[in-house]
Amino acid sequence: AQTVTQSQPEMSVQEAETVTLSCTYDTSESDYYLFWYKQPPSRQMILVIRQEAYKQQNATENRFSVNFQKAAKSFSLKISDSQLGDAAMYFCAYRSVPIKIIFGKGTRLHILP
């Protein structure tokens, strides 16, 4: 069975600093996709970044980038120049074909002014 593990329930980072959120997963599938979603207290889940497993290049979206290590089944999220608006719960998510969608337990990120 597929699993997604986020080992950091909470993290704090100083504003303008860089923080890395970790995510590991386990699967025997070869065709899958990985996502990071952000859920602020206002509760709407928003996509941060996605990675196709067949792509070796790490995805980047502005201040957000991933370190995808397929062999190690690791998919960490790096947030650069942290901003107050980045404070939220961050979920790592796995999706395979046929459909199997699994979210990690989440990491609560606090931004310190």
Added chain:
Amino acid sequence: DTEVTQTPKHLVMGMTNKKSLKCEQHMGHRAMYWYKQKAKKPPELMFVYSYEKLSINESVPSRFSPECPNSSLLNLHLHALQPEDSALYLCASSRGNSNQPQHFGDGTRLSIL
């Protein structure tokens, strides 16, 4: 503004009531999803509709009955719910391909008395 609209935002109902949650999107997405999210937990997939046909039912109790009247609408009919069914119910949509991200609504906060 969210592109996936869920109504109502809050719902309180008794265990003998019948109610429905509604979800609407006008992005032309052909896959729609229902999730259940308990406080401080990740979303748990309940149902997936693909091209208006139910493709995934994650062993959800029959007191939850999904319906997809057309490609833009998704309903979740509720009947004889239990107190443990109190949660945030999230609707999401996607283009249908596995690498496409899901767009989430704000959710319906459901409380069962």
